[in-house]
Amino acid sequence: MKLKAALLASVLTLAVALPALAQTPLPDPLDDRSAKRxxxxxxxxxxxRSIVFQGRDTGKPVVVQPAETDAQIAAMSDKLNDLEQTLTRLNGQNETLTHDLDQARRAGEAQKTRADALDQRLAALEKKVADQEAAAAAAVPPPPPPPSASADPAQAFKxxxxxxxxxxxxxxEQAFAGYVDAYPDSAKTPEARYWLGETQFVREAYGDAAGSYLGAVRGWPQTSWAPDAVLKLSRSLVALRKPxxxxxxxxxxxxxxxxxPSAVTAKAATTRAQAKCAA
Known part of the structure; x- marks a missing residue:
C-alpha cells in the first residue's frame, strides 16, 4: 500500500507540474533534444498512470518491468531459434557429407579389390600363354637340313x-629351296622351283611364288607342269595388283x-576376267 500511495503521489505531483511546465515559455522552435526529453x-x-489504475482496479501488488524488455527477449529468442535451425541444417549437411564420404571410400576399396584381382588374373594368363608358347616351341621338330652337295640329288628331290x-x-618349302641352292644346274631344278612356288602360293606369299614360278618357266619348257606354272604366275600377279x-x-x-589341260584353260579364263584383260 505504501508503494501504491507513493506512486499516486508521484502521479499527482506530475499532474500539477505539467500545466506549469506547459505555461513556461520554451525556446521557439524546440530543439531536438528538448522535444525528445x-x-x-x-x-x-x-x-x-497505467500502473496506478492497474493497482487500484485489481488491488494486487504491481510489478514494474523495464520498458521494451519483452521485445528484446522476443528478438533474442528469434535469433536463438534461427541459430538452432542453422545448426540443425549444418548438422544434416555434415551427416550427408559423412555418408557420401563413407560410400566413396567403400567404392574405392571395392575398385581396388577388383583391380588387384584383375592384375592377378592377367599375370596368371600371361604365365599360361608363356608356358604354352614354350611347350609349343619344344614340340615343333627342327626343320630338316637342306641336302648337302654330296647327297644324291634324286633322293633329295624325292x-x-x-x-x-x-x-x-x-x-x-625349305627342302625345295635347299635343293635349288644345292643343285642349281640339275635337270630337276626348274621343277623344284615350280613346287617351291606351290608351297609359297599356298601360304599366299605371292611375291615369292611369282619369283619361283618365273624361274621355273624360264625357257618355256614343254613339261606337264609348265602350263600350270604359267597360270599360277598370272594369278600371283593379279594378287600383287599387276593386272x-x-x-x-x-x-x-x-x-x-x-x-x-582344260582345267588350266578354264582357270585362265577366270583369271583373265579378274585382271580385266582385253578380249
Whole structure:
C-alpha cells in the first residue's frame, strides 16, 4: 500500500507540474533534444498512470518491468531459434557429407579389390600363354637340313616331294629351296622351283611364288607342269595388283601352251576376267 500511495503521489505531483511546465515559455522552435526529453517524460507519465489504475482496479501488488524488455527477449529468442535451425541444417549437411564420404571410400576399396584381382588374373594368363608358347616351341621338330652337295640329288628331290604330298608345306618349302641352292644346274631344278612356288602360293606369299614360278618357266619348257606354272604366275600377279603383267602372261600361256589341260584353260579364263584383260 505504501508503494501504491507513493506512486499516486508521484502521479499527482506530475499532474500539477505539467500545466506549469506547459505555461513556461520554451525556446521557439524546440530543439531536438528538448522535444525528445518531453516525449520520454510523457511516455513515463502514461506508464505510471497505467500502473496506478492497474493497482487500484485489481488491488494486487504491481510489478514494474523495464520498458521494451519483452521485445528484446522476443528478438533474442528469434535469433536463438534461427541459430538452432542453422545448426540443425549444418548438422544434416555434415551427416550427408559423412555418408557420401563413407560410400566413396567403400567404392574405392571395392575398385581396388577388383583391380588387384584383375592384375592377378592377367599375370596368371600371361604365365599360361608363356608356358604354352614354350611347350609349343619344344614340340615343333627342327626343320630338316637342306641336302648337302654330296647327297644324291634324286633322293633329295624325292624327299622334298614327299613332304609336299604329306601336306607339310613349311618343311617342303625349305627342302625345295635347299635343293635349288644345292643343285642349281640339275635337270630337276626348274621343277623344284615350280613346287617351291606351290608351297609359297599356298601360304599366299605371292611375291615369292611369282619369283619361283618365273624361274621355273624360264625357257618355256614343254613339261606337264609348265602350263600350270604359267597360270599360277598370272594369278600371283593379279594378287600383287599387276593386272597388265598378268594379262601378258596369260597371252603367253595361250600361245606357248595351246594344248594345255582344260582345267588350266578354264582357270585362265577366270583369271583373265579378274585382271580385266582385253578380249
Amino acid at each position: 518531453l516525449e520520454r517524460m510523457e511516455k513515463v507519465v502514461r506508464e505510471l 624327299q622334298a616331294r614327299q613332304l609336299l604330298l604329306d601336306g607339310d608345306y613349311g618343311a617342303a 597388265a603383267d598378268a594379262c601378258k602372261t596369260l597371252d603367253e600361256l595361250a600361245r606357248r601352251y595351246p594344248k594345255a
